[in-house]
Amino acid sequence: MIRYETRNGVARITLDTPETGNKFTYKLMLDFIAALTSAASSGAAILLLDSTGADFTLGRDQSEKLENVSRRDSLKLILQANSRLRAFPGVSVALIQGRAMGFGSGLALHADISVGAHDAVLGFNEIKHGLAPLVVLTYLSDYVGPKIAKELIYTGRDVSAEEAVRLGLLNRSVPAAELQAEGERLVGELGHFHAGAIRLIHEFAEDLPDITNNDPGTIGIERLVQWIDAGKP
Known part of the structure; x- marks a missing residue:
């Protein structure tokens, strides 16, 4: 579900369940947090976060039914993951292709540098699942301002890569076919510092x-x- 490795001072975490759109199940979230924890203690100064398949991630799996895990404990994993990503002791880079919805858009924001493909689509679509994304409210306005943050949260609308760059959800976008190469170029540049x-x-x-x-x-x-x-x- 997660591929993790550290090589040449770079920690790499790849979401690898393309058949489900890389949706975050409870197990995937635990694996992701574990990978972030390992990356933080690895000595790497650079973290590269990417995924396989057409979409970066469709966010959390809202249909998952859990036994012996409370809703509160499951939701708290979001806070842990966000905190671990922000706390990585170096520079984190996220590569966003296809859809990055809900929690996926949050990952794009919490990474230090986020590069999206031209066809990337972001959005905080929890409202469309009958949910109120209160955690998103705690940080989104820091990036896009309170007016835009409320609009994105209330409407759950899709945000194109072009608009995401304008709003500050992404740093920049490149053609989809060049996304991985741009990620490696950026990692190589940072690795020289x-x-x-x-x-x-x-x-x-x-x-x-x-x-x-x-x-x-x-x-x-x-x-x-x-x-x-x-x-x-």
């Missing part, structure tokens, strides 16, 4: 919201100097 610098950027970016000092730039300088003095670990 100092891994410690990439990790330091991630660490400071994660800490910034909690820095209450009136001059976070000064704190940034102190961290940079300390890192250099420590030999750029």
Whole structure:
């Protein structure tokens, strides 16, 4: 259901259930979280997230019936997955082809860099399944603003790759036939940079919201100097 490997400083996670549109079942979600956990402890500075088949993922499997697992515990896995992806101690890259619905659009947002195929379609379509995507409400407006966030959540409408780039759901889009090659090119480019610098950027970016000092730039300088003095670990 998940293919995971670490090679040459790059952790790679591939969703691999194309016959179901890579829908996230409870088991797939557990495997995904485990892969993200392994990636974080692997020492890799780059994480590449992609999938097999026509679609990135159709989101969570809304038809799944679970025994001995509460609805609350199942939904909390969304928070774990989002948190693990954001916490990867380096730069994360997501390649989005076909449809990336619901949780799939969330993954595109939580990755640091998301590249979509020209035919990619994103959308928070939970409302169409009779659900209220309250978790999405906690972060979507940070990317697209509250007005657009509410529209996307209330309507659950499809968002083309072109519009997704305009709104900030994707960084850029490329022809579908070039998506994998663009991903490898980007990973190769990032791989030439100092891994410690990439990790330091991630660490400071994660800490910034909690820095209450009136001059976070000064704190940034102190961290940079300390890192250099420590030999750029």
